[in-house]
Amino acid sequence: MIALVECRSSDRYARQPLALYWQGVRLSVARLQAEWRSPTARHFRVETEDGQVFELAYSEVLDEWTIEQP
Numbered sequence: 001m002i003a004l005v006e007c008r009s010s011d012r013y014a015r016q017p018l019a020l021y022w023q024g025v026r027l028s029v030a031r032l033q034a035e036w037r038s039p040t041a042r043h044f045r046v047e048t049e050d051g052q053v054f055e056l057a058y059s060e061v062l063d064e065w066t067i068e069q070p
Contacts, residue, residue: 003067
């Protein structure tokens with residue numbers, strides 16, 4: 001699902017996700033559980049303040065985020 005993610009950026013875009021929009025609701029990120037790169041994207045596993053876990057991926061080539069709930 002193509003998504004809207006708010007993130008902190010410093011020397012590069014998509015440094016740290018701060019919030020995501022899921023089913024029309026803004027959810028603040030409470031904790032970053034994991035971060036990794038694949039050949040096509042930067043990936044983040046995050047936990048929101050209400051305890052939900054999401055996997056976010058940012059494609060630098062397409063300049064878009066995707067969200068999955070594992």
